[in-house]
Amino acid sequence: ILNNIELLPADALFGIKQRFSQDNREPKVDLGIGAYRDNTGKPWVLPSVKAAEKLIQEDPTYNHEYLSISGLPQLTSGASKIMFGEDSTAAKEKRIISVQSLSGTGALHIAAKFFSLFFKEKLVYLSTPTWPNHKNVFETQGLKTSAYPYWNDADKSLDLEGFVRSIKDAPSGSIFLLHACAHNPTGLDPTKEQWGTILDEIAKKGHIALFDSAYQGFASGDLDNDAFAVRLGVEKLSEVSPIFICQSFAKNVGMYGERVGCFHLIVPRQEPSVDVDSIKKAINSQLAKIVRSEVSTPAAYGAKIVAKILNEPSLTQQWHKDMVTMSSRITKMRHSLRDHLVALGTPGNWDHIVNQCGMFSYTGLTAEMVARLESNHAVYLVSSGRASIAGLNDGNVEYVAKAIDEVVRY
Ligand code: LMR
Structure with a gap:
């Protein structure tokens, strides 16, 4: 039964991390996985996180009990506030359902499971290119994925025309996965005006918007700015369809391994005769079943840290500085x-390197150039040409530039 199991290639991103750690050459530079490094090339524990941990551990009620299935309420409510804003109409109308997830990927997994159970049109449209794990998450839940054009290689711009054409051509009720900000891998986001066009077209066709928000605070350093697309989506789609948001705290709190995140679902506005509470109750019960079957109860420690940061004004302020x-x-x-x-x-x-935002630059380097960077210079990036700019520092940037110069001229 085990002898014919297919051997799969190493994960596109974690494979790089593994090769990098086995490389004994010096200097070597890791521009692979999107994880922040400080100016000495070291992982950075945010001061706000350190302060929150101290408060948690000094609390006399400190323990490691189970959380409830839907997660830590102070986390989910705080997370919802920064995503949808203090003045959110959806929040005032009590149309937001939030459950804690294992970071953004766990939230995507909950979404995928939910679609596979309840949605007729099980077709998920992903941008070309996108984070490679998107396809994995949906396809392992038996959903089909399709692609919409996003990146225009010729002038390193957004292919808005192709994007809109895909929205128009997709069967009504399709799911469109949208990167809320700091698009991974291109670092290229639609302008505010372009978001308006995209979301209007999604509304017109009765599609479902699924936002993946993994970099709030990283595109502009400001949480509200970076939630622009999500909030506009909530405004434009609330009359039409539910909206799904997968929120990660891996990057903006720098707690990559702690897996803190939230899954939010916005129930569309209903006729006055419809009992929204009973709809929400039913959805909550289904989400609880999904979470219980997948992780039993969500992970507590990181959630407590993020909840402290979101609810303790002095820590929130420090966190904003950290971002x-x-x-x-x-x-x-x-x-x-x-x-x-x-x-x-x-x-x-x-110039695109400075015009793009978030952690990544889609450099335009070819797969051959990337391979040569790794073999001849010990500079590691994704074969698509995506470089994690967070891996650069004052001590290695010139070395990397010279290495790029060599492979481009080769
Ligand atoms: C990345 O794209 O590098 C990050 O999102 C890390 C990951 O889990 O792939």
Whole structure:
């Protein structure tokens, strides 16, 4: 029974991490996995996280009991507030359902399970390109995935026309996975106006919007700005269809391994005669069954830390500063890399590196160039040309620029 099981290739992103850690050359640079590093190349425990942990451990009621199946209420309510805003109409109308998840991936998994159980049109549209794990998550739940154009390679811009054409052509009721901000891997987000067009077209066709929000606070350093698309979606789609939001706290709180996240579902506005509470009750019961079958109860420790940060004003303030620290260092590195490439006269235009946002730059380097960067220079990035700019620092950026220069000219 076991002898013919197919051997799969290593994970596209974690495979890089593994090769990097086995590489004994010096210097070596990891621009693979999207994880923030400080200016010395080390992982950074945010000051707000340290302060929250201290408060939690000093609390005389500190323990490691189970959370409830839907998660820590202080986390889910705080998470909902930063995602939808203090003045959210959906919140006032009590149309938001939130449950804790194992980071963004766990939330996507809950969404996938929910679609596979209750949605007729089980077709999920993903941007080309997208985070490779999106396809895995939906397909392992028996959903079909399709693609919508996103990236225009020729001028490194958004293919809005192709995107809109896909929305129009998709069977009504299809699910469109949208990156809420800091699109992974391209670092290219639609403008506010383009979001308006995209969401209007989704509404017109009666599609379902599924937002993946993994980088709130990383695109602009500001939580409200980075929730623009989600909030506009809630405004435009509330009369039409439910909206799903998968929220990760891996990056913006720098707690990658603790797996803190939330799954939110916005119930569409109903006729006055409809009992919304009983609809919500039924949905909550189904979500509880999904969570219970998958993880029994959500993970507690990281959730307590994030809940403290979201609910303790002095910690919230510190967290906002921490996000600015991270996002501004990344911006500085974008400029430094671009400037070094320009100074070296590296063939091509490198302005996209500074125009893109979030953790990644879709550099435009080919798979062959990426392979040579790894084999000849010990600089690791994804074969698509995606570089995690967070892996750059004052000590390695010039080395990386020279390595890129060499492979581009080769
Ligand atoms: C990435 O795209 O590098 C991150 O989202 C890490 C991951 O889990 O793939």
